[in-house]
Amino acid sequence: xxxxxxxxxxxxxxxxxxxxxxxxxxxxxxxxxxxxxxxxxxxxxxxxxxxxxxxxxxxxxxxxxxxxxxxxxxxxxxxxxxxxxxxxxxxxxxxxxxxxxxxxxxxxxxxxxxxxxxxxxxxxxxxxxxxxxxxxxxxxxxxxxxxxxxxxxxxxxxxxxxxxxxxxxxxxxxxxxxxxxxxxxxxxxxxxxxxxxxxxxxxxxxxxxxxxxxxxxxxxxxxxxxxxxxxxxxxxxxxxxxxxxxxxxxxxxxxxxxxxxxxxxxxxxxxxxxxxxxxxxxxxxxxxxxxxxxxxxxxxxxxxxxxxxxxxxxxxxxxxxxxxxxxxxxxxxxxxxxxxxxxxxxxxxxxxxxxxxxxxxxxxxxxxxxxxxxxxxxxxxxxxxxxxxxxxxxxxxxxxxxxxxxxxxxxxxxxxxxxxxxxxxxxxxxxxxxxxxxxxxxxxxxxxxxxxxxxxxxxxxxxxxxxxxxxxxxxxxxxxxxxxxxxxxxxxxxxxxxxxxxxxxxxxxxxxxxxxxxxxxxxxxxxxxxxxxxxxxxxxxxxxxxxxxxxxxxxxxxxxxxxxxxxxxxxxxxxxxxxxxxxxxxxxxxxxxxxxxxxxxxxxxxxxxxxxxxxxxxxxxxxxxxxxxxxxxxxxxxxx
Amino acid sequence: xxxxxxxxxxxxxxxxxxxxxxxxxxxxxxxxxxxxxxxxxxxxxxxxxxxxxxxxxxxxxxxxxxxxxxxxxxxxxxxxxxxxxxxxxxxxxxxxxxxxxxxxxxxxxxxxxxxxxxxxxxxxxxxxxxxxxxxxxxxxxxxxxxxxxxxxxxxxxxxxxxxxxxxxxxxxxxxxxxxxxxxxxxxxxxxxxxxxxxxxxxxxxxxxxxxxxxxxxxxxxxxxxxxxxxxxxxxxxxxxxxxxxxxxxxxxxxxxxxxxxxxxxxxxxxxxxxxxxxxxxxxxx
Numbered sequence: 042x043x044x045x046x047x048x049x050x051x052x053x054x055x056x057x058x059x060x061x062x063x064x065x066x067x068x069x070x071x072x073x074x075x076x077x078x079x080x081x082x083x084x085x086x087x088x089x090x091x092x093x094x095x096x097x098x099x100x101x102x103x104x105x106x107x108x109x110x111x112x113x114x115x116x117x118x119x120x121x122x123x124x125x126x127x128x129x130x131x132x133x134x135x136x137x138x139x140x141x142x143x144x145x146x147x148x149x150x151x152x153x154x155x156x157x158x159x160x161x162x163x164x165x166x167x168x169x170x171x172x173x174x175x176x177x178x179x180x181x182x183x184x185x186x187x188x189x190x191x192x193x194x195x196x197x198x199x200x201x202x203x204x205x206x207x208x209x210x211x212x213x214x215x216x217x218x219x220x221x222x223x224x225x226x227x228x229x230x231x232x233x234x235x236x237x238x239x240x241x242x243x244x245x246x247x248x249x250x251x252x253x254x255x256x257x258x259x260x261x262x263x264x265x266x267x268x269x270x271x272x273x274x275x276x277x278x279x280x281x282x283x284x285x286x287x288x289x290x291x292x293x294x295x296x297x298x299x300x301x302x303x304x305x306x307x308x309x310x311x312x313x314x315x316x317x318x319x320x321x322x323x324x325x326x327x328x329x330x331x332x333x334x335x336x337x338x339x340x341x342x343x344x345x346x347x348x349x350x351x352x353x354x355x356x357x358x359x360x361x362x363x364x365x366x367x368x369x370x371x372x373x374x375x376x377x378x379x380x381x382x383x384x385x386x387x388x389x390x391x392x393x394x395x396x397x398x399x400x401x402x403x404x405x406x407x408x409x410x411x412x413x414x415x416x417x418x419x420x421x422x423x424x425x426x427x428x429x430x431x432x433x434x435x436x437x438x439x440x441x442x443x444x445x446x447x448x449x450x451x452x453x454x455x456x457x458x459x460x461x462x463x464x465x466x467x468x469x470x471x472x473x474x475x476x477x478x479x480x481x482x483x484x485x486x487x488x489x490x491x492x493x494x495x496x497x498x499x500x501x502x503x504x505x506x507x508x509x510x511x512x513x514x515x516x517x518x519x520x521x522x523x524x525x526x527x528x529x530x531x532x533x534x535x536x537x538x539x540x541x542x543x544x545x546x547x548x549x550x551x552x553x554x555x556x557x558x559x560x561x562x563x564x565x566x567x568x569x570x571x572x573x574x575x576x577x578x579x580x581x582x583x584x585x586x587x588x589x590x591x592x593x594x595x596x597x598x599x600x601x602x603x604x605x606x607x608x609x610x611x612x613x614x615x616x617x618x619x620x621x622x623x624x625x626x627x628x629x630x631x632x633x634x635x636x637x638x639x640x641x642x643x644x645x646x647x648x649x650x651x652x653x654x655x656x657x658x659x660x661x662x663x664x665x666x667x668x669x670x671x672x673x674x675x676x677x678x679x680x681x
Numbered sequence: 682x683x684x685x686x687x688x689x690x691x692x693x694x695x696x697x698x699x700x701x702x703x704x705x706x707x708x709x710x711x712x713x714x715x716x717x718x719x720x721x722x723x724x725x726x727x728x729x730x731x732x733x734x735x736x737x738x739x740x741x742x743x744x745x746x747x748x749x750x751x752x753x754x755x756x757x758x759x760x761x762x763x764x765x766x767x768x769x770x771x772x773x774x775x776x777x778x779x780x781x782x783x784x785x786x787x788x789x790x791x792x793x794x795x796x797x798x799x800x801x802x803x804x805x806x807x808x809x810x811x812x813x814x815x816x817x818x819x820x821x822x823x824x825x826x827x828x829x830x831x832x833x834x835x836x837x838x839x840x841x842x843x844x845x846x847x848x849x850x851x852x853x854x855x856x857x858x859x860x861x862x863x864x865x866x867x868x869x870x871x872x873x874x875x876x877x878x879x880x881x882x883x884x885x886x887x888x889x890x891x892x893x894x895x896x897x898x899x900x901x902x903x904x905x906x907x908x909x910x911x912x913x914x915x916x917x918x919x920x921x922x923x924x925x926x927x928x929x930x931x932x933x934x935x936x937x938x939x940x941x942x943x944x945x946x947x948x949x950x951x952x953x954x955x956x957x958x959x960x961x962x963x964x965x966x
Contacts (some may be wrong), residue, residue, distance in 0.1 A: 371948050
């Protein structure tokens with residue numbers, strides 16, 4: 042049975058992708074996408090009922106290894122071809138180098154070493170499969186009406202939706218493969234497939250900007266791919282195995298292996314768009330919004346942080362580990378600061394993603410059980426909340442034709458339901474009792490011994506609150522005018538939004554249960570060098586040896602406060618409306634305007650503080666990128 | 682804690698502490714008046730003010746103001762209750778942030794320049810003091826080995842001897858939270874003409890009363906944090922709080938309001954340097 046589940050999770054999306062590409066009929070596409078979404082969601086949930094097992098080399102009785110080798114070269118040659126046709130030297134060199142190295146790897150690596158235990162289902166993999174399959178499916182469903190609108194708006198003669206949905210579905214299969222595989226060689230294959238998928242999705246609209254940005258994404262991620270391949274080759278030559286579990290079991294003794302592990306981590310940094318590699322993820326914002334949602338929440342960047350968490354036992358307790366914490370922590374702070382200066386909604390989200398992923402990497406670097414638990418919590422909650430907010434911004438953008446947050450002022454008057462969902466989504470990113478904050482709380486408590494790191498996290502945490510609160514308030518800002526009616530939306534637009542916000546709230550509520558059933562089993566078996574007391578839960582209260590977080594009691598209090606606030610909001614509906622305070626110079630007919638010179642009626646306006654001079658990209662980009670490079674060199678040096 | 686203790690803690694958190702702060706604000710206004718050669722209002726004036734506000738006809742520029750004022754109160758009350766129940770300090774701090782965030786969101790819901798600018802300045806104040814509060818809490822952790830308040834009460838020596846610099850850092854945060862000069866940037870307790878009352882501008886009547894009460898709870902929380910620095914004896918505790926508050930009043934009356942740039946720079950550079958030094962002592966000392 043688990044064999045079948047693995048087949049559905051990894052191989053079926055590849056088959057569905059072929060179908061979506063070949064069968065260019067809209068109704069069939071709907072059916073195929075729906076069926077894939079249902080299959081993936083169901084299988085990922087079914088996976089939770091299985092114990093931790095290592096699986097054999099076959100998938101439904103067939104050995105897929107030769108096919109994977111073939112496809113691996115196909116992917117690399119496609120990348121090479123892209124580089125050649127775009128005359129992009131860097132991509133040509135990077136792809137060429139990988140082809141040569143991969144050929145060497147296939148020649149020298151012993152055959153039986155690549156064979157054993159191809160897939161491994163453990164709690165970390167289950168969590169990732171859940172994120173990829175469930176959140177990813179919701180995004181693809183939301184994309185159905187979205188892409189239809191998108192193409193109507195562009196007046197295309199031939200639809201490009203077949204390609205789009207094929208790549209989106211393929212992406213999910215590749216991610217599932219990446220998190221389930223126990224073979225570092227196959228890991229590399231799936232890693233490269235995600236690179237190729239992201240390239241295709243970013244250039245989807247075929248504008249000059251999209252093409253340029255997709256090439257940038259391709260070369261940055263190919264750089265990571267090359268690092269990964271070198272690390273892989275090195276490890277297989279030294280240890281004679283590419284079995285990830287065997288590598289993890291050996292590394293604490295084999296300290297010299299930290300450098301190849303460092304190369305793997307370097308690949309993770311490029312994939313997770315950590316400073317100074319953030320530019321590809323920001324460039325990716327030109328793609329249709331479902332792509333951004335997918336890259337930021339369920340796929341791609343999560344592959345980078347997954348790599349850090351997966352290999353955390355390999356570097357736990359070393360100087361390398363400490364530097365990983367600083368690399369992540371620094372990105373957490375710097376990307377949050379960069380987000381302050383942005384008024385483009387999608388760019389704020391992009392910087393926020395980079396920042397939160399930095400925090401997850403910092404957790405992997407701190408490397409105690411509590412910190413790893415925090416990292417796993419953050420992955421899950423970030424995926425759900427970020428997918429939600431991206432889909433909200435996409436929905437809003439199609440309505441108001443802008444992604445500038447200043448244009449979203451007073452959105453509540455136009456799209457009340459979407460506005461409230463977005464605000465709730467923003468609040469789940471920063472406030473208790475929601476999961477993201479729970480993760481942040483665990484991360485700060487786990488890092489409290491590292492004084493410099495904890496200062497960085499404290500600053501980053503405060504800055505994060507600033508840009509989210511500012512955005513949330515802006516949605517609700519509107520002059521008082523009559524009744525507001527809920528907007529109408531297609532079911533496939535509304536339901537994913539409701540599903541995700543419901544999911545964010547429910548998962549936060551069940552955080553203690555998720556901890557007990559999933560995260561504790563994952564961290565309790567990790568061979569970590571640093572051990573703090575593993576957190577426990579009782580009565581919905583998460584207890585560390587250093588502190589405690591009463592999740593469910595706080596939820597009850599929050600619900601009470603919310604009901605009171607809603608009650609008084611309803612009462613306030615009967616209250617006499619007035620205009621804003623305008624120093625007593627209000628005009629009688631329009632309460633939101635004042636009488637200016639010559640009795641002109643003037644409506645005052647104000648905009649957000651963006652603090653460009655302090656936090657603007659032009660001001661700090663050079664500095665933070667330099668600092669990030671220095672830290673990464675320090676990190677790699679720490680592996681020597 | 683036994684159930685009787687929990688009950689007593691709830692009474693203290695919900696009623697006694699905010700009442701005491703109400704009186705304290707009255708005393709504050711009296712002393713401030715004397716420093717300015719005025720007579721000043723009666724000590725109980727803050728209570729009369731709240732009563733008057735509650736009796737006013739409710740008028741709103743946006744219904745969400747009502748919603749946000751209640752959540753501000755809910756966040757502030759919950760954090761104080763958690764403190765009296767001796768919960769996790771970092772958690773208390775995060776719950777307190779819920780209130781601050783909703784105060785700002787409420788102010789942002791009205792398109793009035795005063796309240797918009799006030800809200801943004803309030804956000805800047807939040808990013809000025811939040812890291813400092815986290816570092817004070819981390820300092821308490823390094824001194825006691827736990828984030829829980831009960832660990833502080835288990836100490837034999839006052840924390841002040843171990844965390845003198847962090848006490849000063851907490852003082853910076855306290856000045857910002859009390860909306861006192863030189864940090865009264867988003868909403869001075871005197872309505873300066875340039876910002877009117879900033880983040881408070883659009884809260885009026887009963888809703889302003891709620892916001893004021895919530896602010897009392899916030900002051901309770903900061904004073905509670907201060908009290909942790911002398912947890913070993915009541916006399917010392919009262920003296921420490923009294924002197925600190927008096928110094929706050931003096932600072933308020935002898936300094937002028939500065940710009941937010943200055944505030945952010947001062948709070949971060951001074952606060953983080955002091956914290957760093959103190960944390961290093963603790964860690965290596």
